[in-house]
Amino acid sequence: xxxxxxxxxxxxxxxxxxxxxxxxxxxxxxxxxxxxxxxxxxxxxxxxxxxxxxxxxxxxxxxxxxxxxxxxxxxxxxxxxxxxxxxxxxxxxxxxxxxxxxxxxxxxxxxxxxxxxxxxxxxxxxxxx
Amino acid sequence: xxxxxxxxxxxxxxxxxxxxxxxxxxxxxxxxxxxxxxxxxxxxxxxxxxxxxxxxxxxxxxxxxxxxxxxxxxxxxxxxxxxxxxxxxxxxxxxxxxxxxxxxxxxxxxxxxxxxxxxxxxxxxxxxxxxxxxxxxxxxxxxxxxxxxxxxxxxxxxxxxxxxxxxxxxxxxxxxxxxxxxxxxxxxxxxxxxxxxxxxxxxxxxxxxxxxxxxxxxxxxxxxxxxxxxxxxxxxxxxxxxxxxxxxxxxxxxxxxxxxxxxxxxxxxxxxxxxxxxxxxxxxxxxxxxxxxxxxxxxxxxxxxxxxxxxxxxxxxxxxxxxxxxxxxxxxxxxxxxxxxxxxxxxxxxxxxxxxxxxxxxxxxxxxxxxxxxxxxxxxxxxxxxxxxxxxxxxxxxxxxxxxxxxxxxxxxxxxxxxxxxxxxxxxxxxxxxxxxxxxxxxxxxxxxxxxxxxxxxxxxxxxxxxxxxxxxxxxxxxxxxxxxxxxxxx
Ligand SMILES: Cc1cc2nc3c(=O)[nH]c(=O)nc-3n(C[C@H](O)[C@H](O)[C@H](O)COP(=O)(O)OP(=O)(O)OC[C@H]3O[C@@H](n4cnc5c(N)ncnc54)[C@H](O)[C@@H]3O)c2cc1C
Numbered sequence: 001x002x003x004x005x006x007x008x009x010x011x012x013x014x015x016x017x018x019x020x021x022x023x024x025x026x027x028x029x030x031x032x033x034x035x036x037x038x039x040x041x042x043x044x045x046x047x048x049x050x051x052x053x054x055x056x057x058x059x060x061x062x063x064x065x066x067x068x069x070x071x072x073x074x075x076x077x078x079x080x081x082x083x084x085x086x087x088x089x090x091x092x093x094x095x096x097x098x099x100x101x102x103x104x105x106x107x108x109x110x111x112x113x114x115x116x117x118x119x120x121x122x123x124x125x126x127x128x129x
Numbered sequence: 130x131x132x133x134x135x136x137x138x139x140x141x142x143x144x145x146x147x148x149x150x151x152x153x154x155x156x157x158x159x160x161x162x163x164x165x166x167x168x169x170x171x172x173x174x175x176x177x178x179x180x181x182x183x184x185x186x187x188x189x190x191x192x193x194x195x196x197x198x199x200x201x202x203x204x205x206x207x208x209x210x211x212x213x214x215x216x217x218x219x220x221x222x223x224x225x226x227x228x229x230x231x232x233x234x235x236x237x238x239x240x241x242x243x244x245x246x247x248x249x250x251x252x253x254x255x256x257x258x259x260x261x262x263x264x265x266x267x268x269x270x271x272x273x274x275x276x277x278x279x280x281x282x283x284x285x286x287x288x289x290x291x292x293x294x295x296x297x298x299x300x301x302x303x304x305x306x307x308x309x310x311x312x313x314x315x316x317x318x319x320x321x322x323x324x325x326x327x328x329x330x331x332x333x334x335x336x337x338x339x340x341x342x343x344x345x346x347x348x349x350x351x352x353x354x355x356x357x358x359x360x361x362x363x364x365x366x367x368x369x370x371x372x373x374x375x376x377x378x379x380x381x382x383x384x385x386x387x388x389x390x391x392x393x394x395x396x397x398x399x400x401x402x403x404x405x406x407x408x409x410x411x412x413x414x415x416x417x418x419x420x421x422x423x424x425x426x427x428x429x430x431x432x433x434x435x436x437x438x439x440x441x442x443x444x445x446x447x448x449x450x451x452x453x454x455x456x457x458x459x460x461x462x463x464x465x466x467x468x469x470x471x472x473x474x475x476x477x478x479x480x481x482x483x484x485x486x487x488x489x490x491x492x493x494x495x496x497x498x499x500x501x502x503x504x505x506x507x508x509x510x511x512x513x514x515x516x517x518x519x520x521x522x523x524x525x526x527x528x529x530x531x532x533x534x535x536x537x538x539x540x541x542x543x544x545x546x547x548x549x550x551x552x553x554x555x556x557x558x559x560x561x562x563x564x565x566x567x568x569x570x571x572x573x574x575x576x577x578x579x580x581x582x583x584x585x586x587x588x589x590x591x592x593x594x595x596x597x598x599x600x601x602x603x604x605x606x607x608x609x610x611x612x613x614x615x616x617x618x619x620x
Contacts, residue, residue, distance in 0.1 A: 034620075040178050041614045044222040044606075056221035077350070100291030107350050109219065111293055111597035111611075118618055 028124055035125025038118055045108070048129050057108060063087050064127045068103075079105035092123050158425035161185040161399075163616060164418045165432045166406045166443075169197025170602055171591040172434030173392040173400075174222070174609030180396060182617050187426055188396060189418065191405035191439075191561045195393045198562060198593075199602065201384030202469075202552060207508050208384060209469040211554040212565075213602050214239070216379045219351040220599075222606035223388070227381060230391035236376035240499040242507070243483035246275055247490065247540050248323070252482050265319040276487035276494060279307070279324035282316055283335065284342050292347060292598040295340040296579055303336040306571040310335040326489050329463060329515040329568065337569035344600040348377070405561075408444045409433075411586045430619075432612045434591040437581075438462045438563040449585060456581035460573065460594060462564025464518035466555035468511040468533055472497060473547050475507075480543040491536045493517040509548065511537070513555075518565075522555035529553060567594035582611070589615050 039048075045057035051073060053059055058074035066087050069080035083103050085091050094102045096119045098112040113119050161184075165176045168190030176186045194200075200211040215237060216223050227234055246253045246263075253261045259271050266278070273281045294300055303310065307330040311321050324330055328338075381387055393400045408419040409431055418426045433440050437460045449457055477484040477497075484497035484507075494512040511533055513521050521529050530550050538545045556565040569578065582595045591612040596604035 037182060037617055038614065040182060040617060041610060044225040044610070055225060056219065098293075100293065104291070107219075107347065109221065109292055109347065109598050115618070 028127075031121050031124035032128050033125075035121035035123065038122050039125055041113075042122070060126060061129050063129060064089075064092070064123075077105065077107040079103050079107075089123055092126065093119050096122060156424055158417060158427045159187065160427045161187045162428055163187075163430045163432065164189065164416065164426045164428040165434055166409075166418065167191075167197065167434035167592070168195040168389070168393065168400060168402065169434060169592070170199060170389060170392075170605035171593065171595075171609040171612075172432065173389055173396070174226075174606045175432050175434060175591050175613045176396055176399065176609075177392055178610060178613035179616065180399065182613075184616070186396070186399050187428070188393075188400045189404040189406055189420065189426065190400065190402045193402050195400060195402065196386050196389035198556070198565070198605075199385045199389050200554075201386035202554070203384065203386070205469065205552045207469060207471065207504075207551060209467075209508075209510070209552065209554075210385055211467070212385070212556070214380050214385050216381070216602065217348040217351075218375045218377055218379070219348050220601075220603040222610065223602055224375070226388060226392065226606070230388070230395070232387055232391060233382040234375060234379040235382050237378040237380050238501045239380075242485050242497040242499055244274060244276060244485040244487055244494075244496075245482040247486055247488035248275060249489070252480075252541075254483055265317075266323070267317040267320070270317060270320045273320075274487070275323045275489070276327060278320050279328040279330070280342070282311065282314075282320065282324065283307070283338055284346070286310065286314055286335075287339050287342050287346070289339055289343040292344060295336055295343070295574065296597070298575075300336060301575045303339060304334050304569075304572055304574045305336075306331050307333055307335045307338065309571070323489060326487075326493060326517065327514055332461065332568070332570055333463070333515075334569040334571045334574055336574050340596075341600045344598070406435075406443055408446075409588060410446045411588065416587045430587050430589060430616050432589045432591055432609075432616070434609060434612070436462065436562055436564070436567065436592055437594060438567075439561060445585070445588065447586060452577040452580040453583060453585060456573075456577040459570075459577075460581075461568050461570055462557075462562075463515050463566060463568045464513075464522055464555060464557040465515075465565035466513040466518040466522050466529075466553065466557070468530060468550060468553035470509050470511075470548055470550040470552075472507045472509050473549055476541070476543040476547045480541065482541075486541070488540060490540060491521075492533060492540070495537060511553075514565075518555060519557060522557045526553055526555075529555075582608075584615060 045055050046060045047053045047055060048060050051059045051061050051071060054074055058071045064087055068083040068085050068087060069076040080103055096113050099106055099108045099110055163179050163184055163186045165172045165186060165188045168188050172188055173195065176188045179186045198212040202209050202211055216234060224234065244255055246255065246258060248263050251263045253263050255274055258264055258274060264271055270278065288300060288303065289295055307328060308321065321330065404424065405421045406418055407421050410417045415427055415429055416431045418431060437457045441458050486495050492511060493514065496510045496512060498508045498510065500507050524532060530553055534548065534550060537548065557563060582590050589612040591608040593605040593608060595608045597607065599607040
């Protein structure tokens with residue numbers, strides 16, 4: 001009996017957890033979909049498909065987790081190639097808010113997004129690339 | 130009192146019966162999700178981005194052609210550009226659109242021949258200027274050709290680094306007249322006098338022009354040649370992408386107008402020319418835009434891609450408020466006027482001075498342009514900016530051309546009978562735009578530059594004057610992108 005109950009409660013806890021994960025995954029997917037729509041503000045300069053395909057800026061495929069200024073197919077500003085950090089949620093958030101503040105002297109012409117929700121959505125989308 | 134539904138219905142029926150009966154009844158309004166007003170680059174870019182994102186859009190353009198300040202004079206012998214033509218290497222959006230529409234970018238072919246000077250009534254070759262007695266400027270100023278004095282001195286005083294710095298209150302001290310800034314920095318009287326021949330030194334904010342200088346310098350960061358010259362290892366010029374092989378300055382093959390035309394073609398019948406907007410009415414649920422011809426357009430949102438010089442003639446309800454209203458009603462526009470022609474014979478061989486010239490008299494600049502490969506004679510342009518442009522544009526075109534030719538012949542007799550004038554275009558005289566570009570007056574950047582871009586109810590703002598980072602055509606596209614983004618982010 002006791003055993004059974006434990007199993008049940010563990011099971012339901014798991015279920016709740018799974019459901020929670022699923023809800024979170026759903027949230028992420030929704031956010032990423034919003035981010036994809038907002039990506040219009042990036043697309044004049046960046047492709048998302050092929051790492052070798054370059055516009056004015058580098059391809060953003062696999063950007064999350066990549067070291068800043070590290071694609072060999074792209075010639076970065078000195079400022080960015082000398083930067084010693086990698087692109088995670090935190091650094092991308094700062095970058096999207098104000099590229100010139102995070103890496104002074106970089107040559108991405110982007111005024112920045114002051115809205116945190118917009119930045120979060122774009123980052124969620126970048127994660128899917 | 131509660132009006133009952135039936136009464137309302139009856140009222141509505143009576144109203145519609147009335148309007149049906151009246152011969153002057155309004156046409157039914159067309160409904161889309163976004164109405165874009167103005168078919169220049171900024172409006173077209175907003176519309177294109179929204180259409181790509183699945184929005185239903187309409188573009189209302191007052192004149193009978195799209196492009197606004199991009200205007201290739203296809204009917205004139207040498208096909209001059211009345212407006213924009215130069216595309217910088219770092220114009221990301223312009224370049225991306227050219228790629229999308231298969232427009233070829235070619236290195237600029239508007240190559241200027243060397244420029245002599247006619248100052249204080251005397252001719253001086255560019256190579257003699259620095260040490261000439263006619264040159265009354267002081268110290269390092271002496272090395273600067275007079276036509277470039279205003280620009281070069283400003284560049285030397287530029288404190289801005291990042292592209293948004295001009296909006297940073299840290300630099301608000303520079304929001305003063307060029308005259309005051311030059312005085313503060315000990316620029317000589319004569320340099321100030323010569324600078325005033327090309328620039329409105331009293332009425333233009335130095336900070337506004339510094340924004341442009343700074344953006345220009347940024348362009349250089351994308352260029353290998355300059356990279357070598359200034360010993361800065363910026364890597365851009367060796368790009369392996371689309372911009373490979375682009376010169377520092379490029380033109381669109383076949384004329385700059387091919388870009389707005391291609392954008393409009395992609396928008397199809399969403400673009401309506403001959404539609405001058407006179408009223409924007411907004412409510413809690415939507416907006417209605419009314420044109421001079423009585424046609425009405427309903428939508429959820431409206432983008433004004435009009436210069437403030439003409440937006441100020443449009444009635445907006447609810448009324449514009451505070452600093453934004455101040456911006457719309459007070460932002461100034463300056464003029465550029467240019468005449469175009471053909472040099473029939475090389476007059477400079479006769480008088481020994483360099484072909485192009487600057488003068489501190491009626492004619493501000495005469496540009497002799499090297500022959501393009503497809504031409505058998507060189508072209509020329511007579512260029513007027515700011516006050517000099519406003520002055521010449523006070524005349525009719527015919528009179529202005531006659532005055533110009535007579536003046537050029539008077540100060541440089543060797544030109545007599547050797548110049549064939551074809552055409553001229555002054556932007557102050559374009560009633561739909563009323564100037565070449567916006568120009569902040571001293572103090573106005575601090576007053577309202579940060580506020581003018583904020584949406585007003587359902588109305589969003591685009592146009593080169595609402596730039597944040599860029600300049601020229603690229604700033605028009607930047608602003609259109611921002612306005613479209615604002616609407617897309619509303620969901
Ligand atoms: C002489 C000159 C040279 C230039 N050279 C360069 C260059 O070499 N390189 C560069 O990058 N940039 C250059 N520029 C700048 C560039 O042309 C502009 O920044 C850009 O084209 C502006 O686009 P816009 O959409 O903001 O405005 P506009 O092109 O002015 O568009 C506004 C549109 O609104 C329409 N309109 C006005 N009122 C109404 C109304 N009530 N209802 C409906 N429609 C209306 C107008 O007809 C116009 O088509 C130059 C400009 C000039 C004038």
